[in-house]
């Protein structure tokens with residue numbers, strides 16, 4: 275404090291020499307750094323700062339259209355850290371998704387992966403399927419995925435979940451990290467119904483989304499978050515609300531939630547979809 279006061283006096287005093295003023299500036303800067311460090315070490319303040327930042331991030335969460343995705347993917351060779359975070363959140367998500375599907379202990383006749391991006395999930399799903407169709411609405415993503423997965427049983431197509439019809443039926447549909455940025459409740463319900471129609475009776479649907487760090491998850495789970503935010507927990511609720519689907523497993527990784535559903539068969543007494 276004493277240092278701060280003398281530095282201010284030196285700056286305020288018009289008679290001080292330029293080198294004195296420079297010295298005073300340096301002392302002020304040092305004081306600023308010490309003050310910031312002292313404040314940051316006060317736990318409640320630090321928590322409040324992190325909370326405010328997380329809350330800001332959550333309330334600013336937006337949906338992304340095709341042009342925004344295309345721009346982002348085009349500008350980043352590895353937009354979601356498929357190579358650089360290979361041991362991080364993305365890898366945990368992919369590994370968990372593959373574990374959940376593998377536990378079913380079967381090979382899928384015809385699978386569909388929606389929003390395949392660079393094909394990181396695609397190449398791990400391929401060995402579990404006789405045929406796998408991977409789709410995305412961004413061309414450059416598809417080109418990268420094609421270059422990454424050169425195997426006979428995988429094909430790629432440009433396709434938009436919001437506007438394109440699904441051709442054919444699939445016994446596995448995988449959709450991870452797409453619906454969280456897709457739209458509002460009505461859009462998600464429409465997409466869900468489209469996917470259920472494309473599932474064979476008894477077929478499986480794996481849904482996954484990014485839920486953020488612990489703080490973001492606490493915000494989602496708070497009464498304010500539940501009232502105001504449309505986040506993955508609610509998307510999961512929309513899937514669970516459909517009478518044709520039964521949730522058969524659910525897992526959380528550090529940053530994602532994943533849920534596996536099965537479409538009821540006629541003998542299960544499913545409602546028509």
Ligand SMILES: C[S@@+](CC[C@H](N)C(=O)[O-])C[C@H]1O[C@@H](n2cnc3c(N)ncnc32)[C@H](O)[C@@H]1O
Pocket residue numbers: 343354388389390391392394395409410411412415433434435436449450451452456
């Ligand atoms: C965050 S990446 C997720 C990629 C991958 N599914 C994963 O989990 O790692 C989202 C991808 O979904 C694609 N996507 C988003 N909305 C889509 C839509 N309406 N139709 C088709 N693809 C979409 C984006 O272009 C992007 O490549």
